[in-house]
Amino acid sequence: VTIAIVGLGLVGGSLARALTRRGHRVLGVDRPGPLRRARRDGAIASGVTLRAAASEAEIVVLAAPPLTNRRLLRQLAALAPARLVITDVGSVKRKIVREAARLGLRGFVGGHPMAGRERSGFASSSADLFRGRPWALTPARSRRAEARVRALVRSVGGRPVRVSAEAHDRAVALLSHLPQLVAWALLAAAAGDALTRRHLDLAGPGFQDMTRLAKSPRGLWGEILRENEDEVRRALRAFSRALSRAAL
Amino acid sequence: VTIAIVGLGLVGGSLARALTRRGHRVLGVDRPGPLRRARRDGAIASGVTLRAAASEAEIVVLAAPPLTNRRLLRQLAALAPARLVITDVGSVKRKIVREAARLGLRGFVGGHPMAGRERSGFASSSADLFRGRPWALTPARSRRAEARVRALVRSVGGRPVRVSAEAHDRAVALLSHLPQLVAWALLAAAAGDALTRRHLDLAGPGFQDMTRLAKSPRGLWGEILRENEDEVRRALRAFSRALSRAAL
Numbered sequence: 001v002t003i004a005i006v007g008l009g010l011v012g013g014s015l016a017r018a019l020t021r022r023g024h025r026v027l028g029v030d031r032p033g034p035l036r037r038a039r040r041d042g043a044i045a046s047g048v049t050l051r052a053a054a055s056e057a058e059i060v061v062l063a064a065p066p067l068t069n070r071r072l073l074r075q076l077a078a079l080a081p082a083r084l085v086i087t088d089v090g091s092v093k094r095k096i097v098r099e100a101a102r103l104g105l106r107g108f109v110g111g112h113p114m115a116g117r118e119r120s121g122f123a124s125s126s127a128d129l130f131r132g133r134p135w136a137l138t139p140a141r142s143r144r145a146e147a148r149v150r151a152l153v154r155s156v157g158g159r160p161v162r163v164s165a166e167a168h169d170r171a172v173a174l175l176s177h178l179p180q181l182v183a184w185a186l187l188a189a190a191a192g193d194a195l196t197r198r199h200l201d202l203a204g205p206g207f208q209d210m211t212r213l214a215k216s217p218r219g220l221w222g223e224i225l226r227e228n229e230d231e232v233r234r235a236l237r238a239f240s241r242a243l244s245r246a247a248l
Numbered sequence: 249v250t251i252a253i254v255g256l257g258l259v260g261g262s263l264a265r266a267l268t269r270r271g272h273r274v275l276g277v278d279r280p281g282p283l284r285r286a287r288r289d290g291a292i293a294s295g296v297t298l299r300a301a302a303s304e305a306e307i308v309v310l311a312a313p314p315l316t317n318r319r320l321l322r323q324l325a326a327l328a329p330a331r332l333v334i335t336d337v338g339s340v341k342r343k344i345v346r347e348a349a350r351l352g353l354r355g356f357v358g359g360h361p362m363a364g365r366e367r368s369g370f371a372s373s374s375a376d377l378f379r380g381r382p383w384a385l386t387p388a389r390s391r392r393a394e395a396r397v398r399a400l401v402r403s404v405g406g407r408p409v410r411v412s413a414e415a416h417d418r419a420v421a422l423l424s425h426l427p428q429l430v431a432w433a434l435l436a437a438a439a440g441d442a443l444t445r446r447h448l449d450l451a452g453p454g455f456q457d458m459t460r461l462a463k464s465p466r467g468l469w470g471e472i473l474r475e476n477e478d479e480v481r482r483a484l485r486a487f488s489r490a491l492s493r494a495a496l
Contacts, residue, residue, distance in 0.1 A: 114450055116454065134449050134450055161449055163447055163450070167447055168447070168450070170441065170443045171441075171443060171447040174437055174438040174444045176455065179434060179454055179455055181491060182430055182434065183454075183458070184490070186427060186430065188490035189486040189490045192486060193422055195418045196419040199411055199415055199423075200419075200423070201382050202362055202409060202416070202419050202420060202423055202424075204362045204423070206364065206424065206460070207424065207427055210427045210430065210431065210457065210458050235437060236491070238437040239434065240488075241437075242433035242436035242440065243484070247480070
């Protein structure tokens with residue numbers, strides 16, 4: 001199967017490596033530098049334009065940040081037949097799913113592998129990133145498209161989880177976006193206290209575990225949090241209520 | 249060296265195992281059930297009363313919950329010479345350090361091994377619990393007492409960290425007590441949402457790491473949080489400010 005991956009960062013790069021290893025022909029769409037590195041590492045067969053990807057690939061995977069993925073989706077709608085199977089790996093699903101519906105892209109399946117890492121970029125990518133991990137997939141207009149994306153997920157070791165875009169965005173706000181904000185705030189509160197800063201050696205494994213996410217890239221996260229702003233606000237309110245109750 | 253340990257839970261039991269393994273004579277003070285289990289496991293040489301511990305041991309370690317430790321300290325003051333070396337393993341230091349000063353116990357060294365676990369009780373104890381872990385020790389009136397407790401800490405693999413009771417309580421509020429409250433609140437916020445509860449399979453390793461502490465025993469934690477209430481409130485305020493800034 002020929003699969004095009006647009007954006008060869010941590011997730012796109014890992015997916016390219018995993019699919020190539022499974023014998024698929026992987027085309028990469030990215031800037032010249034990342035394409036060169038991915039080709040040199042054997043992660044992709046060749047680098048192509050989005051137009052070439054739309055005509056040559058059977059499945060196109062959008063693996064750029066959320067706003068870019070939506071722009072790419074609009075470009076693809078102008079280049080590709082409506083039944084082209086397209087999926088994305090973004091952390092928020094409602095907006096892109098609605099955009100695909102508006103564009104009449106019946107072959108679009110929203111996707112989100114639950115396989116983040118503190119590190120980012122192609123240099124941190126690994127063919128094993130998705131092994132055993134859940135991978136959210138939103139219902140599509142086309143059953144055939146759903147089946148093909150499910151097969152792709154399984155072929156790289158992921159566990160497909162069918163979930164509506166609404167339930168997904170609610171759940172990741174509480175299970176992923178809120179914990180990300182909390183990790184930053186825990187680290188900032190400790191580092192902001194002069195006495196504590198001199199005794200960070202008293203931090204145990206609990207504190208290490210709870211601030212590991214604080215190393216995640218802020219730029220990408222800012223975009224994700226804005227993309228899911230209403231659900232993130234709701235999660236913050238629920239968390240604040242729970243924190244007040246716990247502290248009684 | 250003969251060492252008495254009062255309270256054979258996770259920390260007291262682990263300390264008993266570690267010291268016995270190093271060839272010390274360990275006396276246990278606890279209820280009959282725990283003493284029987286500790287003797288059967290070879291963690292202690294024998295079970296004794298607090299009075300016997302005060303006269304036979306060179307060092308007495310208080311390893312009960314904070315309020316009980318302060319009561320035991322008052323009892324010891326009536327039983328033992330003022331120069332008896334006494335230390336504790338409680339999570340909060342100001343109150344017990346002040347109580348020891350009030351009682352004229354010059355041989356008291358406040359201690360806190362940074363080696364908690366989600367599990368508790370003698371059944372979870374291990375001779376390796378303190379290996380490589382920091383162990384806070386407060387300054388004492390007696391240099392000799394400080395040196396003896398430092399040697400005890402090192403003999404079980406801990407890293408002594410000399411810190412004032414005030415700095416300790418500030419630091420653990422931010423590095424341990426606040427994370428504990430946050431872990432409960434993250435879990436409660438997610439579990440309290442019906443949609444999310446149906447999709448807990450979307451939780452990644454980040455969420456698992458950040459809620460691991462939520463399994464800690466609530467009863468003991470309630471007592472610890474009340475013991476450090478002013479610093480915990482200060483930490484909660486700093487955290488809330490940092491969370492608001494992170495969420496912008």
